[in-house]
Amino acid sequence: MVRNAGVITGLAICNDRRWPETWRILGLQGVQLVSIGYNTPSQNNPSQSEELEKRLYHQELSVCAEAYQNSTCAFAVVKCGT
Numbered sequence: 001m002v003r004n005a006g007v008i009t010g011l012a013i014c015n016d017r018r019w020p021e022t023w024r025i026l027g028l029q030g031v032q033l034v035s036i037g038y039n040t041p042s043q044n045n046p047s048q049s050e051e052l053e054k055r056l057y058h059q060e061l062s063v064c065a066e067a068y069q070n071s072t073c074a075f076a077v078v079k080c081g082t
Contacts, residue, residue, distance in 0.1 A: 007032050014038040017076065018062045020069070027070035034074040036063060 010031035016022040017036045026034055050058075059078065067074040 009033045009035060012036045017066065020066060023066040023070045023072075027072060031070075031072050034067065034072055036074060036076040037078075038076065039079045 008029075008031050010026035010029070010033070012022050012026070012034055013036070015038070017038060023034070059076075063074050063076045
């Protein structure tokens with residue numbers, strides 16, 4: 001936890017964005033903003049059963065849902081390109 005300009009900021013990495021325990025622990029510490037960096041490719045595996053649009057939506061959904069459940073804000077930065 002870091003206090004940055006008066007905002008309590010927490011950090012999660014990669015697949016932590018999908019697990020409620022990460023968010024719960026940050027929430028119990030009073031986090032106001034969660035920063036997440038991850039490297040989950042969405043375009044380089046054509047054998048996946050979901051379309052690209054659904055894969056991208058599910059990436060966003062996991063972050064939004066956990067932020068909502070823990071009454072916090074989040075921003076996620078993902079790799080770009082193929």
